[in-house]
Amino acid sequence: MANMSEKFIITEDMKPIHVGLLGAGTVGSGTFAVLKRNQEEITRRAGRSIVVRMIADREEEKARQIAGDDEVIVTRDANEVVMNPDIDIVVELIGGYTAARDLILKAIENGKHVITANKALLASHGTEIFAAAQKKGVMVAFEAAVAGGIPIIKALREGLTANRIEWIAGIINGTSNFILSEMRDKGLTFETVLKQAQKLGYAEADPTFDIEGIDAAHKLTIMASIAFGIPMQFDKVYTEGITKLTREDIRYAEELGYRIKLLGITKRTSGGIELRVHPTLIPARRLIANVEGVMNAIVVRGDAVGSTLYYGPGAGAEPTGSSVVADLVDVTRMHTADPKHRVPHLAFQPGRLSDTPILTMDEVETSYYLRLRVMDKPGALADITRVLADLGISIEAMMQKEPSEGEDQVDIIMLTHLAVERNVNDAIARIKRLPITTGKVTRIRLEHLGSK
Amino acid sequence: MANMSEKFIITEDMKPIHVGLLGAGTVGSGTFAVLKRNQEEITRRAGRSIVVRMIADREEEKARQIAGDDEVIVTRDANEVVMNPDIDIVVELIGGYTAARDLILKAIENGKHVITANKALLASHGTEIFAAAQKKGVMVAFEAAVAGGIPIIKALREGLTANRIEWIAGIINGTSNFILSEMRDKGLTFETVLKQAQKLGYAEADPTFDIEGIDAAHKLTIMASIAFGIPMQFDKVYTEGITKLTREDIRYAEELGYRIKLLGITKRTSGGIELRVHPTLIPARRLIANVEGVMNAIVVRGDAVGSTLYYGPGAGAEPTGSSVVADLVDVTRMHTADPKHRVPHLAFQPGRLSDTPILTMDEVETSYYLRLRVMDKPGALADITRVLADLGISIEAMMQKEPSEGEDQVDIIMLTHLAVERNVNDAIARIKRLPITTGKVTRIRLEHLGSK
Known part of the structure; x- marks a missing residue:
């Protein structure tokens, strides 16, 4: 030739x-x-x-x-x-x-x-x-x-057009993923790693957009619009950052077989569409749980194709x-x-967007990681599980830590089955009022990212 | 609305x-x-x-x-x-x-x-x-x-058009990936898992196309054409299947921090384009090393974007x-x-394909896993390393197994730095003739899939 x-x-x-x-x-x-x-x-x-x-x-x-x-x-x-x-x-x-x-x-x-x-x-x-x-x-x-x-817009807009998209879950902010990776890998605190990230140029002097999930919420808004054929609705995204995550929670999650990642999640449910950014426990065996450092990855679940994942650098010149x-x-x-x-801007033909409602966070149903600090006394656990049962929240796994030498408080970690967030918040409020608790309950959402 | x-x-x-x-x-x-x-x-x-x-x-x-x-x-x-x-x-x-x-x-x-x-x-x-x-x-x-x-054609043809593609490495045959996953996970032989796969419908009655790498070679031919703007040249793909892989090699690779996957690899080098399908050691920490079962995944390295990965089901209705x-x-x-x-069929405008030559396997440069069975005698190692040194092949890692009770032969495993395949084949032929070897040398190629 x-x-x-x-x-x-x-x-x-x-x-x-x-x-x-x-x-x-x-x-x-x-x-x-x-x-x-x-x-x-x-x-x-x-x-x-x-x-x-x-x-x-x-x-x-x-x-x-x-x-x-x-x-x-x-x-x-x-x-x-x-x-x-x-x-x-x-x-x-x-x-x-x-x-x-x-x-x-x-x-x-x-x-x-x-x-x-x-x-x-x-x-x-x-x-x-x-x-x-x-x-x-x-x-x-x-x-x-x-x-x-990562050519994720093209994948959603053109590559997966056969599918009714069920959900998207993505690590779409490299800065926060770098911070979480380092916290887990080296056992450092959020503050320490944030300073490192700023030195390395991975985090800005004012890191608010990245660490509070706002940047991820912007990207999630765009993906949801293309996936579901809905207008851009940034103001309806629930956004929670990574600033309150502790080394302990990362370690406990690890012991239970999970990693904590800041995920942008959008999901179609019978009641409407979920739009949320928050730290999330995901099973460590999932590919996306192993995305480290400043890299990005997005899992898209479609009814025909099942799960596909797109991975690559999320920033840089x-x-x-x-x-x-x-x-x-x-x-x-x-x-x-x-x-x-031409290919429509937002995947769906103009004028054919849908007005599917966006759910409030109260209405969202997911699983939860709960960490409670309680007095090391008989009956403490019974009181807590009673509150959860009363609100229809069932427990999938539990782990109780031995109190340290000379301490009279212990950490109890529970993973729940699917529960509605309103009920979980209600349960947390009630648990905090129990005399055996110290008033502090940590709640982190958990997603299996499996076929359901 | x-x-x-x-x-x-x-x-x-x-x-x-x-x-x-x-x-x-x-x-x-x-x-x-x-x-x-x-x-x-x-x-x-x-x-x-x-x-x-x-x-x-x-x-x-x-x-x-x-x-x-x-x-x-x-x-x-x-x-x-x-x-x-x-x-x-x-x-x-x-x-x-x-x-x-x-x-x-x-x-x-x-x-x-x-x-x-x-x-x-x-x-x-x-x-x-x-x-x-x-x-x-x-x-x-x-x-x-x-x-x-997986919308990989679209990614290559449209999503990565800015890039000079450097290489592609993919798990693009679900059947063989299932077999390798099961062999590693359960320590079973190739034959045992193949029978299981046939029962499960993951492998056909005549599994030749899948286990001999021919199916992967077809897919690799198409990806290479789009990535590099070259004509389809299936007849030039080097193809080696997974039928000769043993549990021992899979286990030794694991001990050295690697997984063995059947990869389709195409790479642009100064001398031409590599087109090859063969079992490959890859670092276990790479995302693609963790793709299990019948799933597919493709890593594409572009000069601008770096590495991106695309993962999903490779078959099914x-x-x-x-x-x-x-x-x-x-x-x-x-x-x-x-x-x-319109978007050109093969990513490049018709009439603008290039006639870049395809390298023969002899000319390919990569790293190697070598397993030698040698007599447990002093000087054995010196003889072998001398052969390698004479052909300019340098060793990155080595592992010698203690002989089992009553045995007088040991396995020596070596990982080489980059070497030209012609030289490696030459070295293997010479090593086989050494009196201290048992005449059997296993050679599996190794790719780091890093930034170089």
């Missing part, structure tokens, strides 16, 4: 696609580097070359650094990019709400396709943005918004750039298609 | 897509069942309903059983389906070469899109089939041909049906697009 590139003839509709980057940060530099390094191969895949023509950043110097010696227009003013008739696709990597939203809407208004990694914006304003894009017949792609380099460029190739391959016959 | 389905208006270009199924076996029944059960949701995703209108099988009764009470034309003659002007998409689930190839080419000639799960056919005749489809402007989709329900239906939705969403602007 001859070298085929010699036979390749450039025709009019193969002229380069022109890209404008908004934001010259980590992902911007990764996107630029990947596009440049793999230019030849990407062109062979896309059918046209994809070229960054403009980079905008308030710090013009940063944009210039990325551009290097390449012929790229550098500007402080992102508006110049979204208004420029020479630009076909705008890549929004600024983050945040107001400016990013305005620029995206302006780009759409000017007939440009948009690629964004802005999960916070999509989770909150996605409905408005997709409606605008629909109206103008342009594409908005966002693979980089969820789980960095080039992994996230990989997803941005995949979107660029997608848009390049498909931008001439009749807009009605 | 109102229930949107009421607002949904049927227009002319939303009339149902008509599907003809060739083959009423396991995957055919799964495809039919999934399409029917999830009809409403699939329509919301695809924009049109997708309806099976014809089923062909030589055993007409089987086709009739699948169709049930539905209005489906059942026939013994698959030609009737591919000739019928009412059929938009032909799904080929017959398997085998001659008949399947003729029917697919006839369907293409009649302007029909084709979906196939026939890995053997694509690996051998893919080039001819895709050229015909290209010429007629129809799509040929084949997600179900590799790794059952509904998991494979899930992939067939995903292809049906894809074709439905995109079939009106200008053929030049």
Whole structure:
């Protein structure tokens, strides 16, 4: 076979696609580097070359650094990019709400396709943005918004279309997974590992978004919308972070055969859809329980396929750039298609979203890990199990620790069968009032992630 | 929000897509069942309903059983389906070469899109089939041909387009993975577990294709083509099965921190592309080492994204049906697009495949597990390490087993650093001739699957 590139003839509709980057940060530099390094191969895949023509950043110097010696227009003013008739696709990597939203809407208004990694914006304003894009017949792609380099949006939107999705459970925040991995592996406290993570650049100076589960909630909102065909509803996600997890709970979970992970979980039930982010015990033998460090992984349960899992780096310049460029190739391959016959933004055809209600956390049914500190006296256990039985909560496993030398309190750990959260909260309140308890009850949710 | 389905208006270009199924076996029944059960949701995703209108099988009764009470034309003659002007998409689930190839080419000639799960056919005749489809402007989709329900074709062809793929390593044959899992878990022999697998329906009466790595080689051929933009070259895949693996090797590997899996591996090197299927030691801590039973998993290493992993069921009626239906939705969403602007069949634009050479196994460089049975005499080890050193093979780890009571032979296990296979084979031949060896040397390849 001859070298085929010699036979390749450039025709009019193969002229380069022109890209404008908004934001010259980590992902911007990764996107630029990947596009440049793999230019030849990407062109062979896309059918046209994809070229960054403009980079905008308030710090013009940063944009210039990325551009290097390449012929790229550098500007402080992102508006110049979204208004420029020479630009076909705008890549929004600024983050945040107001400016990013305005620029995206302006780009759409000017007939440009948009690629964004802005999960916070999509989770909150996605409905408005997709409606605008629909109206103008342009594409908005966002693979980089969820789980960095893992093509999970494509898997949900296109790979699993045969399925009625039953649930999704994902490790979708690398920072918190790194912290939990280190706490377990080295027996360190949350505070100690957080400081390490900040030193290593895995956690920001203000780590709130990551460790309080907010970042995961943004990503979960987007996945749930695509999986179930529902609008983005970030405000309805229950969010609980990892700041209160102790080494003891991680160790006890381990002894019982479980790992604790911060999971984003969305599940379809007969009453509605669950949307929740919280620390979760999962059986240690599950593949996802063995995802360590800053890596991400998502399990998707579909009625036809069963469980599939997607694993990879959830952040970083080039992994996230990989997803941005995949979107660029997608848009390049498909931008001439009749807009009605493209893949729908949110997997389901516009106007065919459903109004399935989102459950409150009170209504959620799951299993629980309960740790109670009680006085080491006869009858303590009977009082506690009585409270649980009265509320219809049954116990799957129990572990009682011997009191340490000279101590008169012991830890009792219980794993429950499925129970409704309202009842569990009720039980905890009652248990706290029992004279034999010390008033402290730790509650962590537990998911088997099995076939049911 | 109102229930949107009421607002949904049927227009002319939303009339149902008509599907003809060739083959009423396991995957055919799964495809039919999934399409029917999830009809409403699939329509919301695809924009049109997708309806099976014809089923062909030589055993007409089987086709009739699948169709049930539905209005489906059942026939013994698959030609009737591919000739019928009412059929938009032909799904080929017959398997085998001659008949399947003729029917697919006839369907293409009649302007029909084709979906196939026939890995053997694509690996051998893919080039001819895709050229015909290209010429007629129809799509040929084949997600179900590799790794059952896992959307790995889509990930490679669309999700990772930014990347220069460095290597792929996959557990892509569930039968052999089940056998290896059971051998390790229960300490059983290959023959014992094979019989169990046959009883459970995990292995066929003639299990050759699965246990000799041929099925995996078909799938590997297809993945390599998409990953590297090369033609299908099944005849160049090195294929070695699992029939000679012993419990001892599995146990020794375990003691050294490794698991043995049958992997399909394709790797880009400076000299060419490796294409090989063989039992492989991989570090037990890798996620893919923990994939058990009939499940499949594929690790893809890209230069931008790093390693991503895709896991799920590799076979079965509904998991494979899930992939067939995903292809049906894809074709439905995109079939009106200008053929030049669809996703290319093999990820790269037609005519832009490369003629990168495929390496012979002799040229492959990897690490090795060597087990030698030697006389328990002083100097034995020195003789062996001298042979290895002479051929530039260096040792990473070694383990010598104490001889059993009354035995005068011992097992020596060595793990090598990277070495060229030609040299390793040479070394083995020389070692076998040493007077202190018993003439038996077991060689299993080893891959770290790390970042290099």
